[in-house]
Amino acid sequence: MKVKENSKKGLKTNLSIFVDKKSIQRKLDEKLLELKDKVQLKGFRPGKAPASVMKNQFGKAIYGEVIDGILKETSKQAIEENKIKVAGQPKIELKSFGEGKDLDYNMEIETLPTVKLKSLDKIKVLEYEILVEDKSVEKRLNEIAQNQKNFIEKKDHEKSEIGDLVTFNYKADIDGKQFEGNEGKNVQIVLGKDLFIKGFDEQLIGSKKDQSKLLVVKLPENYPKKEIANKKTNFNCKIINIKKPAEVKIDDELAKKLGAKNLNDLKSLIKKQISSEYKSALDNMTKKSLLDEIEKNHSLDLPPNLVEQEEKILNQNLKGDEIQKFKEQNNAAAKSRIKIGIILNEIGEKNNLKIEEEDIKKEIQKHASSMPGQEKMVMEYYQKTPSAVASLRGALYED
Numbered sequence: 001m002k003v004k005e006n007s008k009k010g011l012k013t014n015l016s017i018f019v020d021k022k023s024i025q026r027k028l029d030e031k032l033l034e035l036k037d038k039v040q041l042k043g044f045r046p047g048k049a050p051a052s053v054m055k056n057q058f059g060k061a062i063y064g065e066v067i068d069g070i071l072k073e074t075s076k077q078a079i080e081e082n083k084i085k086v087a088g089q090p091k092i093e094l095k096s097f098g099e100g101k102d103l104d105y106n107m108e109i110e111t112l113p114t115v116k117l118k119s120l121d122k123i124k125v126l127e128y129e130i131l132v133e134d135k136s137v138e139k140r141l142n143e144i145a146q147n148q149k150n151f152i153e154k155k156d157h158e159k160s161e162i163g164d165l166v167t168f169n170y171k172a173d174i175d176g177k178q179f180e181g182n183e184g185k186n187v188q189i190v191l192g193k194d195l196f197i198k199g200f201d202e203q204l205i206g207s208k209k210d211q212s213k214l215l216v217v218k219l220p221e222n223y224p225k226k227e228i229a230n231k232k233t234n235f236n237c238k239i240i241n242i243k244k245p246a247e248v249k250i251d252d253e254l255a256k257k258l259g260a261k262n263l264n265d266l267k268s269l270i271k272k273q274i275s276s277e278y279k280s281a282l283d284n285m286t287k288k289s290l291l292d293e294i295e296k297n298h299s300l301d302l303p304p305n306l307v308e309q310e311e312k313i314l315n316q317n318l319k320g321d322e323i324q325k326f327k328e329q330n331n332a333a334a335k336s337r338i339k340i341g342i343i344l345n346e347i348g349e350k351n352n353l354k355i356e357e358e359d360i361k362k363e364i365q366k367h368a369s370s371m372p373g374q375e376k377m378v379m380e381y382y383q384k385t386p387s388a389v390a391s392l393r394g395a396l397y398e399d
Contacts, residue, residue, distance in 0.1 A: 087303035151243035
């Protein structure tokens with residue numbers, strides 16, 4: 001194999017690769033020899049067919065397969081020998097090939113930019129200490145207690161109020177016609193939260209146990225049965241039970257119910273939780289500030305195909321008009337992600353930082369699963385594009 005660099009401009013390199021016909025014939029002979037023991041030709045015992053017969057029978061059929069293998073092997077070898085960092089699937093143009101001929105082809109390669117790393121010594125990272133005030137702990141404790149509400153039965157003559165738990169059965173109709181899913185038994189709602197159907201709660205205020213009530217509301221626009229969505233609906237309700245919230249005591253018993261040893265232990269756990277939340281937020285802010293500085297300190301030309309692929313990931317959940325609306329924003333974000341990924345990958349390599357292959361596989365799988373229906377395309381893209389994997393590695397270096 002002979003390799004010649006035809007041109008190198010920006011992020012594009014063009015190579016000329018030549019493979020002599022003797023090398024090709026050797027590969028063909030090896031393939032025919034491999035087939036010899038696998039196929040049986042009429043008039044010959046298995047593995048005993050002469051080479052000339054095998055060539056006449058299978059030569060043309062295996063030529064394409066052999067050439068394809070040589071193209072993959074020699075293109076990979078040429079890239080490795082020339083120490084080219086590939087940023088996409090190379091484009092191959094066949095100049096000369098055929099049975100009994102030399103193989104001559106050009107390969108255009110989009111490459112990753114050369115990164116001249118700047119010193120990180122001048123980048124300042126803020127150190128911080130988290131102090132959680134007692135009032136923050138008390139506030140969180142009260143919020144937790146409110147979510148642990150117990151309800152006690154109201155007396156039969158007492159009416160329902162905001163905050164009460166009402167249990168009821170219902171049967172609904174639209175203009176007197178029933179519909180699928182129009183009945184409910186022992187439905188429970190806390191009045192005031194408006195979690196059932198908008199406007200339903202307020203009509204139950206003032207109800208009594210065993211009372212029958214007619215409630216009229218519109219079904220939501222996103223109701224599963226589109227033909228009755230947003231329709232005015234009658235709900236004939238029978239009130240089964242009404243309970244009022246009981247005061248929650250913040251004491252050792254509540255703490256034990258929540259899995260703590262006692263109230264002081266619960267407060268300590270809450271304090272740690274709040275501290276952890278602040279730490280996570282501050283870590284993210286620090287990381288963003290650090291990455292912004294690294295990005296600002298480096299100037300790179302970016303491979304268009306990597307930016308385009310990153311934009312597809314950012315646009316995957318957007319509709320046509322939204323893609324246009326966020327076009328500039330997502331283009332800038334894609335460029336930033338690719339740039340930081342390339343720089344961090346270079347920093348990692350220079351400092352011998354290791355990213356396990358298993359972590360990369362998980363990250364690729366995560367990207368694939370984030371694009372429903374296109375998983376195969378995403379997996380193939382990363383298999384064929386080493387630079388995209390390098391960019392992922394850079395993203396993993398962020399953490």
